Amino acid sequence: MSREKGPDHSRRKERSRQAILAAARALVTEETYEKVTVEAIAARAGVGKQTIYRRWPSKSAVVVAALLALSEDADGQSVTLPDTGDLRADLVLVMRATVEEFADPSFDKLIRAVNTELTNDPTLAAEYREKLAGPLDEAKKARLRSAQKAGQLASDADLDLALEMLYAPLFLRWLHRSGPLTTAYADSLVDATLRAFAP
Amino acid sequence: MSREKGPDHSRRKERSRQAILAAARALVTEETYEKVTVEAIAARAGVGKQTIYRRWPSKSAVVVAALLALSEDADGQSVTLPDTGDLRADLVLVMRATVEEFADPSFDKLIRAVNTELTNDPTLAAEYREKLAGPLDEAKKARLRSAQKAGQLASDADLDLALEMLYAPLFLRWLHRSGPLTTAYADSLVDATLRAFAP
Structure with missing residues (x-):
């Protein structure tokens, strides 16, 4: 036994x-x-x-x-965000990786299928938030909080709102196929968000 | 005859x-x-x-x-955006109206159904963009362009990006039911977008 x-x-x-x-x-x-x-x-x-x-x-x-x-490392640990001290560089890295992920056809079909269910099934949406979106958002917010402490973001910045402005346009562009998903686009989202929540 | x-x-x-x-x-x-x-x-x-x-x-x-x-006036003309000269006031009006629209249960079910189809049917997505999202975006961009001319937005602001940052977070919050849709939220999106694209 x-x-x-x-x-x-x-x-x-x-x-x-x-x-x-x-x-x-x-x-x-x-x-x-x-x-x-x-x-x-x-x-x-x-x-x-x-x-x-x-x-x-x-x-x-x-x-x-x-x-x-798909978001786990090989050893089953969840991903954490890079923190090199350079907020723009770290966010650009994350957003470019996200763009690449959405451009991957097999990921595209899976997340499109899951998203259709989320839209129509509040229970699944809650589960997705608790297990996936929530922890990812917390990891991103931890990075923003560290930048806030370093004086790189406004001390009264709404970090939930900052995350939404960083990520939602990319997600919606992908969902509605309303524009190209490029590294330049990823970078411009980072820059606009940093301007919106600058100290 | x-x-x-x-x-x-x-x-x-x-x-x-x-x-x-x-x-x-x-x-x-x-x-x-x-x-x-x-x-x-x-x-x-x-x-x-x-x-x-x-x-x-x-x-x-x-x-x-x-x-x-649903977006037409009684006489069948398409909606235009208010232009009082006060950009923040005009955008707040539009974003609060959008929040109200998404909070209306009958609109919610219709747009949720249409969105599910858009996600999985590129032809319908293109039609939606041409007939609905496109003209609405043009009306909003015309308002931003007028603000740009009045020196209320940066002269090199990417108005497509500005629109996405204004609208996408609200849409995604509604789609994934990930947070409350309030007038305060509508206002905070306007303020963050104006900061991001300030002169």
């Missing part, structure tokens, strides 16, 4: 977790979210349905976890 | 147009966009299917027109 719960067991569990999340991503990309079932995810991952239900309560929870996993 | 094409004919045509657009709005709100058919819109409006097809080529065209009609 001790071997059963040892390193081999952990590795097997992690492999099955990764297989399930990859299967969920692949299926949502190939089908529509509505058509994907927990059974289909289990079959694709080569695990039993119960293996999924032991870990996640619902299909939406698996899909959000699948999206979340 | 001359009476047939005279004022009575025009009034009848306009009444039937209004009935079709109201039926389209009602059905999209009650059902999902996918389930609504041109036949159902015709039946609800009390007109023949051909009456719709004589004017619009597709269901998506009718639905976009139905949404567009």
Whole structure:
């Protein structure tokens, strides 16, 4: 029994977790979210349905976890933002990476599918906020707070608003395909936001 | 024949147009966009299917027109932005009106349905941009250009970017239900945008 719960067991569990999340991503990309079932995810991952239900309560929870996993480092830790002391450089790096992410066709289909669900399913939207958008926003806000302490942003700056102005235009441009997503665009969002919340 | 094409004919045509657009709005709100058919819109409006097809080529065209009609004045002219000379006051008025619009439950369901389609249908997205978002953006940009000429915005301000920073955060907050839509929020978007593009 001790071997059963040892390193081999952990590795097997992690492999099955990764297989399930990859299967969920692949299926949502190939089908529509509505058509994907927990059974289909289990079959694709080569695990039993119960293996999924032991870990996640619902299909939406698996899909959000699948999206979340894309933001994890190889060791399963969540991403933190660079803090070189140069706020503009750090934000430019993050925003250019975000533009690249949205320009990746497989990510595009997954996040478009998830976004359609979020729009129409307040429960999934709350889950997405709690598990993904929330922690990411907190990481970004921590970087802005450090800049605020260094006197690089106004001491009374509304950091939630600053984040929204930085990110929402990019997201909406991508969602409505209303303009090109370029590094120049990423940079101009950073510059306008820094001007709006300058000391 | 001359009476047939005279004022009575025009009034009848306009009444039937209004009935079709109201039926389209009602059905999209009650059902999902996918389930609504041109036949159902015709039946609800009390007109023949051909009456719709004589004017619009597709269901998506009718639905976009139905949404567009909400932005028309009573006389069918498109809305223009106020220009009192006070840029902040004019933008606050527009942004508060936009917040109110998004808070209206019937508008909420219609625009949420249309947005879901836009996200997944590039043709509908292009139509929406050409017929609705484009002209509205032009009206807003005309107001910003007049402010630029009056020295109230930087002469090199990117007005497309300014519009996106003004509007996208509000839209995304509504879409993802990620925060309250209040007049204070509308005002703070105006103030941050004015700071970002100040002379």
